[in-house]
Amino acid sequence: MKSYRIALIPGDGIGRDMTAAAWSVLQNAAKAHGFVFEATEFPWSCAFYRETGTMMPADGIETLRSFDAILLGAVGWPAQVPDAVSLHGLLLPIRKSFVQYANIRPHRLLAGVEGPLKATAFDILCIRENTEGEYSGAGGRIHQGTADEVAVETSIFTRKGVERILRFAFEQARSRRGKLASVTKSNAQKYSMVFWDDVTRQLSAEYPDVEVTSYHIDAMAARMVMAPETLDVVVASNLFGDILTDLGAAIQGGLGFAASANINPERNAPSMFEPVHGSAPDIAHLGIANPIATVWSGAMMLDHLGEKDAANAVMTAIEAVTKSGIGTVPGRDRTDTITAALLAAL
């Protein structure tokens, strides 16, 4: 029987309940489709940091490398560990080390979910650059704490990094409705973003079948609310993609619905699947977080592993549940109720 080794990193806050819920659904899908999931759970989190002084062991990345995929809940517990420490100690190094440069975030309304735009139909695939740009971690602070303090955060955009994410996005557009929106702020940022626009134009010659339009990030934010039905594939840099995908989550009804896949397209290292949302400290112990975002991310993992039928079965189960109204109103149905409904629908 075919077997996949999955690294499970529940992380912090609701991440723990969300991965538990998703894992039960994924195990069921595996059973029904004739393959086996072998999970190894890693306790790497802010609690782990408080015990050991690191978010993961020194050989953490090497440990993860042999897995077929990683399923992650959420990282961050800012009341105890500064976010810049926890995220740069676990989540961001995984994305970068495993060259998961394509962060795929689908935004569409699930059956039965109205969303704040009152059921305007849309189907957007956000492709977020996931390894460089504004998240390069280059910079520093001088004269700290004084009136002369200066902080610099350097965005690094490489030809290799920009070309590969744009190429990935063009390919996605080609396989969908043939429309690509490339998002920058090249009116204000005259190096990196003008460079991004240049590369977009250069590559567009190779994709005459794709209609590509460049937008400024501010205009795109408005368009996603006012006319989301005009968008197909949207590609953006690391930070802009981060912001647009919480906006995407909002128009699809909330962060409890937004899934995400951190893909290494070359498949020379594991890819990682996690919801768009974080550890949600405000609702962490209440049992009311929506597991659908993480379950959908799990479906993306099944798809990536080549288990298309199982992936489709999970998506069908999600939509059967939301169509029945369960999980569609934030905070109303308990995590357990939604998970039980998903298992029953499978």
Ligand code: NAD
């Ligand atoms: P968040 O996404 O955790 O929460 C934002 C809002 O959305 C909150 O009101 C929360 O209750 C709600 N929400 C989130 N997920 C939900 C769900 N499944 N069901 C219902 N409601 C949900 O963002 P934040 O508050 O800015 O961040 C909290 C922590 O998580 C921080 O430490 C942050 O750095 C971290 N974070 C981690 C990741 C990740 O690991 N991938 C992503 C985003 C934020």
Ligand code: IPM
């Ligand atoms: C996300 C998160 C992370 C990001 C944070 C927690 C570093 O917001 O996955 O969207 O910005 O990538």
Ligand code: MN
């Ligand atoms: Mn985010």
